[in-house]
Amino acid sequence: xxxxxxxxxxxxxxxxxxxxxxxxxxxxxxxxxxxxxxxxxxxxxxxxxxxxxxxxxxxxxxxxxxxxxxxxxxxxxxxxxxxxxxxxxxxxxxxxxxxxxxxxxxxxxxxxxxxxxxxxxxxxxxxxxxxxxxxxxxxxxxxxxxxxxxxxxxxxxxxxxxxxxxxxxxxxxxxxxxxxxxxxxxxxxxxxxxxxxxxxxxxxxxx
Numbered sequence: 001x002x003x004x005x006x007x008x009x010x011x012x013x014x015x016x017x018x019x020x021x022x023x024x025x026x027x028x029x030x031x032x033x034x035x036x037x038x039x040x041x042x043x044x045x046x047x048x049x050x051x052x053x054x055x056x057x058x059x060x061x062x063x064x065x066x067x068x069x070x071x072x073x074x075x076x077x078x079x080x081x082x083x084x085x086x087x088x089x090x091x092x093x094x095x096x097x098x099x100x101x102x103x104x105x106x107x108x109x110x111x112x113x114x115x116x117x118x119x120x121x122x123x124x125x126x127x128x129x130x131x132x133x134x135x136x137x138x139x140x141x142x143x144x145x146x147x148x149x150x151x152x153x154x155x156x157x158x159x160x161x162x163x164x165x166x167x168x169x170x171x172x173x174x175x176x177x178x179x180x181x182x183x184x185x186x187x188x189x190x191x192x193x194x195x196x197x198x199x200x201x202x203x204x205x206x207x
Contacts, residue, residue: 015091015147019140022095023102030106034114067190074182077139081146082175086168090150094143119204126200131193134185142178145171 084093112120149171153164 011148011151012144015094015144016140018095019098019143019147022098026099026102027106028102030103030108031110032106033103034107034110061194063191063194066194067186070190071183071186074135074186075179078142078175078179078182081142082171085146085149085171086153087150088154090154091147094147094150098143123197123200123204127193127197129193129196131185131189134181134188138178138181138185142175145174
């Protein structure tokens with residue numbers, strides 16, 4: 001009995017470990033791919049180039065348009081995870097998404113380093129603050145819970161109807177909490193981060 005009570009927590013820890021491993025592996029794979037196959041393409045693309053920084057220093061940002069653009073992108077992530085969580089593909093989708101986030105981060109950091117060196121890396125990291133301090137823990141929590149729900153709904157052990165309702169209710173409550181945290185992150189990303197980045201750009205430009 002005691003062993004069974006520990007199984008849900010052990011499952012959550014296993015899912016979280018797998019998510020971090022896949023994200024970390026994807027990150028290094030993205031760096032490797034950028035430096036092995038995509039260096040020429042990244043240099044030609046011009047992202048993080050001098051012209052890019054010049055434009056960013058002078059551009060006037062529409063905060064309202066920025067908010068709705070970011071809101072749409074972040075909410076799509078939450079909705080996609082929620083939809084996959086009730087299918088048999090929930091765990092696989094969460095793992096694939098974790099790996100893709102890691103690969104994207106590796107490619108982005110590599111592009112920053114190739115174009116601007118250590119300054120590019122610093123600017124890239126600054127572009128993640130402060131909103132990713134909210135996105136990362138909330139996103140990991142949602143992915144872990146999605147894996148747990150998908151595993152329980154489509155696992156070998158048959159669940160009673162009332163247990164299914166409890167699982168779905170618990171997941172919806174977690175999703176609502178994640179939505180609130182992401183909403184705060186969206187506000188910071190769309191209103192505070194652009195101003196912060198412009199100041200950082202001007203600081204490096206005046207060095």
